[in-house]
Amino acid sequence: MSITPSSAGVSGKSVVITGAAGGIGHALAVRFSSAGANITVNDVDHAGARNVANEVGGTAVIADCASEDGVAALIAGATEAYGRVDVYIANAGVPGIGDVSASEEAWRLALEVNLMAHVRAARLLVPVWLKQGGGRFIITASAAGLLSMPGAAPYAASKHAAVAFAEWLSMTYRDRGIVVQAICPQAVRTRMLGGWVL
Template identity: 55%
Template structure:
């Protein structure tokens, strides 16, 4: 079993849970996040080296990878976990699209660019991308998130197809609703994301830990996602019609919430 890892987006949520699980298993860690204060707390809890910074940029990723190799000597697993949502559709401007693509897709591309050559020299390595069920299905109400998570899965597939025979293992974690701040702040999408049972960040970390013992590409904390993806592939028009019915329900809920008068307390 490998014993060194880098975890991005580690200040809270899934990233924090993954770092905590690996620390309990005795791994040596480097953790990264934009939130330096929260990251410092995670580092203290896990015995990790904290590297605050923006891992959506090439300079940020390069600094993180170089620092991790200097500190750990080698990196067995890179958990590319950092991600953002926008809760916007066509109203999202180019800056929002760029931010989502940089964080949810190009961060993985940049990490692979700096890691894969080292892993090829070392005989192997593992990249674990936190994608989303949105990367296999879609995310109503958030076009940049949905598109970027599809791209994250597609890039992960390309990496696996290109390098698996050379010892590079790539895995994509694709959960649905997870009890994190992102879910709490999802507004009208919250009901949609909780149609199926939600799981905790610790549950996702457990699934990620179990996945390290295999080379399976998809890691599905919500097993039903596999059935949804199969239905989507087999009956795309029926699936899209069903998603549109959900969108109509969201539209109705939004209209109701904006037209229902509120009453101030006396």
């Protein structure tokens, strides 16, 4: 299924995008804004988030979208600005390089950002969406969530978990007005890739 704004019918809808200061998130903010959506931008790059919000005529909410308090603040900020959240795009991610010797911190960070950020957002949004008659939850996962990725055990495992969580959400709530999608792109030239060779 396509997630282009034209097919999603997002004109006038409130769309939250994490990891939106650059790369895929920035492109999504521009595209959804051009289709008439009201955009809430979030990123750990605070200046970048504000710049993108200004570019698309949206709102920047500065919060850690991977923490419980941060995701609550993000959703509250978007709701305060636009009255509700109709579409939540969980796009923020971290690389997670390493093999079996990867540190506890590398695993913790990958799982917090690449999986638990989605769980925490869904925990807050799903009950609201069930009451308001629907919503759309989009997760930017990765091809590494389908095929694995040499040299990046924390990344591959966390992205597999993200795909599984999206599948579970979809199975559980698809008949109750909640649409869930996982995007699994291959390598995209963004800042997150850093020095990786494409």
